[in-house]
Amino acid sequence: MTEADILQLFNNSWLGITVREVRWLFGAGETLHFIGLSMLIGAMIVVDLRLLGVWKRIPISAVLPFTKIAIAGFAINVISGLAFFCSNPFNYWSNPAFKLKMFLIVLAGLNVLWFELAERKKVVGLAVGGDTAIDTKINAGLSLTLWILIIIFGRLLPTFEGATSLFS
Amino acid sequence: MGFLAWLEATGLGTWVRESNFGYPIVLAAHSVGMGVVVGIILMLSARVLGFAKRLPVNTFEVLFTVAWVGFAVNAISGVLLFLGNASHLAVNAPFLIKIFLVAVGGIAAWALANALRDENGALVGENWTGPTSKAKALAVANILIWCGAVLAGRLIGYTISYF
Numbered sequence: 001m002t003e004a005d006i007l008q009l010f011n012n013s014w015l016g017i018t019v020r021e022v023r024w025l026f027g028a029g030e031t032l033h034f035i036g037l038s039m040l041i042g043a044m045i046v047v048d049l050r051l052l053g054v055w056k057r058i059p060i061s062a063v064l065p066f067t068k069i070a071i072a073g074f075a076i077n078v079i080s081g082l083a084f085f086c087s088n089p090f091n092y093w094s095n096p097a098f099k100l101k102m103f104l105i106v107l108a109g110l111n112v113l114w115f116e117l118a119e120r121k122k123v124v125g126l127a128v129g130g131d132t133a134i135d136t137k138i139n140a141g142l143s144l145t146l147w148i149l150i151i152i153f154g155r156l157l158p159t160f161e162g163a164t165s166l167f168s
Numbered sequence: 169m170g171f172l173a174w175l176e177a178t179g180l181g182t183w184v185r186e187s188n189f190g191y192p193i194v195l196a197a198h199s200v201g202m203g204v205v206v207g208i209i210l211m212l213s214a215r216v217l218g219f220a221k222r223l224p225v226n227t228f229e230v231l232f233t234v235a236w237v238g239f240a241v242n243a244i245s246g247v248l249l250f251l252g253n254a255s256h257l258a259v260n261a262p263f264l265i266k267i268f269l270v271a272v273g274g275i276a277a278w279a280l281a282n283a284l285r286d287e288n289g290a291l292v293g294e295n296w297t298g299p300t301s302k303a304k305a306l307a308v309a310n311i312l313i314w315c316g317a318v319l320a321g322r323l324i325g326y327t328i329s330y331f
Contacts, residue, residue, distance in 0.1 A: 027322060027323065027326055030322050031315075031318055031319045031322045034199075034202065034203075034206075034318045034321075034322065035206075035315055035318055037199075037203050038202065038203045038206035038207040038210060038318070039207065039210055040203075040207075041200075041203040041204065041207045042203070042204075042206070042207020042208050042209075042210050042211045043207070043211060045204065045207060045208065045211075045231065045234060046208075046211055046223075046227075046231065049230070049231075049234075054230055055227050055230070058223065058224065058227060059222070061222070062220065062222040062223045062224075063220070063223055063227075065219060065220040065222075065223075066211065066219075066220060069210075069211070069214060069219070148200055148203075151196075151199050151200050151203055152196045152199070152200065154199070155192070155195055155196040155199040156192050156196060159192040
């Protein structure tokens with residue numbers, strides 16, 4: 001199966017056909033995509049600022065519920081993003097900004113995994129007023145940086161449409 | 169030359185409109201600012217409506233500062249975007265609705281924060297007995313107004329004749 005065959009599968013999917021046929025769906029999807037990203041970055045600002053050491057008197061477990069809002073926002077964006085992709089897969093797949101954005105999302109996902117597997121239990125056990133470890137701070141800093149870069153590259157997609165590289 | 173055309177002809181307006189980097193950079197900044205402002209307001213509304221009850225509301229004092237920075241980024245990038253295409257934006261219905269909703273949203277956000285302050289003007293903390301129905305209604309209103317502003321903003325791109 002070639003790359004073109006796989007892209008064609010996305011193209012011919014029910015999602016791809018429907019989004020192309022019902023014209024307002026793409027714009028509705030974009031609005032949802034922006035709301036999803038706002039939920040995600042808003043929740044990450046609350047959690048990551050606490051992990052970086054702001055509000056030390058608040059137990060970290062008090063902010064962690066916001067990760068659920070981040071996941072909800074991310075889910076909205078995966079679904080709307082999939083809808084965009086299926087409607088025009090060859091166009092997105094040939095866009096260098098799109099590939100970079102997807103790669104950054106993978107990195108952000110790995111960063112989340114790092115937090116869940118190693119950092120979460122450390123910070124939940126932290127005494128009130130205590131400072132987080134340096135690796136927790138790095139994780140939180142990476143989180144904010146990556147998600148903001150992802151927003152930026154998402155916004156730059158139309159600029160790099162049809163470009164062969166980000167630097168041409 | 170009309171005022172709007174004069175704005176478009178300024179160095180800044182021309183740069184946004186004609187340079188390869190201008191428009192994308194300004195729009196990218198505007199997207200990040202939007203995420204920050206709308207995101208923090210959504211988180212405050214969620215907290216007021218009962219989410220993460222163990223987080224004291226006064227943590228939002230710092231978050232308001234972050235949101236103001238985001239708002240400043242969007243005010244500046246918004247002015248730049250307007251300069252680039254003033255004559256078309258000034259008559260674009262979604263744009264005018266969006267500015268109206270941002271203004272109303274600003275008032276709604278201020279009102280919500282206000283409904284969460286004690287007699288000394290400080291945001292409520294660990295001793296808070298919970299939101300009044302006014303605060304809850306304002307939280308819902310903020311969610312609707314700001315999501316409306318996001319929608320209106322997206323519709324600008326579909327209804328305007330750019331440059």
